[in-house]
Amino acid sequence: MRARLILEDGTVYEGTGFGATGESFGEIVFNTGMTGYQEILTDPSYYGQIVTMTYPLIGNYGVNIDDVESSKPHAFGFVVRESADYPSNWRNMERIAEYLERNGIIGISGVDTRSLVRRIRQRGTMKAVLTTLDTPMEKIQETLQGSLPRDQVARVTTASVYRCPGDGPRIVAMDFGMKEGVLRSLLARGCDLTVVPAHTKAEEILNWHPHGIMLSNGPGDPADLPDIVDTVKQLLGKVPIFGICMGHQLLSLACGAKTQKLKFGHHGSNHPVKDLTNGRVYITSQNHEYQVTKESLEGTDLELTHVNQNDGTVEGVRHKIHPAFSVQYHPEARPGPDDSDYLFDRFMDMIEKHYEIPFVGGRN
Ligand SMILES: NC(=O)CC[C@H](N)C(=O)O
Numbered sequence: 001m002r003a004r005l006i007l008e009d010g011t012v013y014e015g016t017g018f019g020a021t022g023e024s025f026g027e028i029v030f031n032t033g034m035t036g037y038q039e040i041l042t043d044p045s046y047y048g049q050i051v052t053m054t055y056p057l058i059g060n061y062g063v064n065i066d067d068v069e070s071s072k073p074h075a076f077g078f079v080v081r082e083s084a085d086y087p088s089n090w091r092n093m094e095r096i097a098e099y100l101e102r103n104g105i106i107g108i109s110g111v112d113t114r115s116l117v118r119r120i121r122q123r124g125t126m127k128a129v130l131t132t133l134d135t136p137m138e139k140i141q142e143t144l145q146g147s148l149p150r151d152q153v154a155r156v157t158t159a160s161v162y163r164c165p166g167d168g169p170r171i172v173a174m175d176f177g178m179k180e181g182v183l184r185s186l187l188a189r190g191c192d193l194t195v196v197p198a199h200t201k202a203e204e205i206l207n208w209h210p211h212g213i214m215l216s217n218g219p220g221d222p223a224d225l226p227d228i229v230d231t232v233k234q235l236l237g238k239v240p241i242f243g244i245c246m247g248h249q250l251l252s253l254a255c256g257a258k259t260q261k262l263k264f265g266h267h268g269s270n271h272p273v274k275d276l277t278n279g280r281v282y283i284t285s286q287n288h289e290y291q292v293t294k295e296s297l298e299g300t301d302l303e304l305t306h307v308n309q310n311d312g313t314v315e316g317v318r319h320k321i322h323p324a325f326s327v328q329y330h331p332e333a334r335p336g337p338d339d340s341d342y343l344f345d346r347f348m349d350m351i352e353k354h355y356e357i358p359f360v361g362g363r364n
Pocket of ligand 1: 045216217219220221222244246247287289291
């Protein structure tokens with residue numbers, strides 16, 4: 001089956017469709033991870049984005065029930081050089097093509113992904129249409145003139161509150177499109193978790209009497225969420241806060257810093273980041289389109305704690321007065337190295353110190 005990927009700059013890539021049929025409109029991005037396609041597809045932060053994998057063979061270990069970060073794939077399309085028809089792994093349950101088809105995600109294979117990635121790096125992230133239909137070019141150009149949705153967080157957040165009990169500190173996690181890995185990392189430390197929808201008000205959050213607040217990852221532009229920035233402002237100083245990715249951007253905005261779109265984002269499993277508090281460099285898992293700008297930290301109460309060693313961008317901050325810190329990357333990993341797992345321990349230590357209570361719980 002023929003499939004086409006048409007970029008905003010007019011470039012057309014022809015390939016073979018696999019997975020679902022139809023047409024999809026999104027933002028084209030690329031991920032440099034050699035593995036982890038299942039985690040990538042199911043990471044809600046990719047909602048609205050068509051993901052290109054730079055690794056040339058995708059699907060070779062198949063699809064299993066364990067390696068998911070949410071209940072379904074959220075990417076708006078999947079672009080690969082080659083999709084494996086004969087996966088081999090003891091955990092394999094189905095082929096990637098079947099998985100995408102079952103979940104309504106259009107895939108395209110046979111694409112010169114090296115040329116595509118060069119183009120994205122040169123031109124920056126662009127809008128794109130992925131189609132298996134015979135839609136005429138004029139119609140596709142019209143779609144490409146349109147704008148992409150800006151309410152991604154509302155579309156992927158939990159519809160209602162849910163709880164994961166534990167005998168450790170009470171954590172309220174604000175779900176902006178949270179990866180399950182974040183939950184797993186907190187549960188591994190015995191936390192008593194209450195997950196609330198993204199737009200929950202500060203008062204309601206404080207009614208759960210949390211010892212800590214987790215601000216999760218999530219899709220889209222943080223500047224589109226001024227009400228959540230207000231909520232974070234109200235929580236700051238009342239309860240220790242840890243922010244991840246979107247959570248980091250929202251905490252930074254709440255403290256007066258600014259965010260800006262990167263040219264083509266950071267999406268991969270091997271981004272080196274220096275932790276300025278201990279001088280060590282960690283290999284991190286990343287997936288973001290926006291950044292907190294370094295200059296904007298000046299004059300705020302935020303202190304730079306983590307720096308990207310590839311391009312010098314801000315990767316983490318902490319509040320100078322209140323117990324709050326955040327990172328732009330993914331300490332929960334999945335996919336990627338778990339070098340940064342220690343940040344969850346830092347959060348637990350921050351909570352213990354703040355309340356002067358040793359939490360016995362299930363901490364490892
Ligand atoms: N993974 C995330 O939380 C991404 C945050 C935000 N949507 C960005 O692209 O920068």
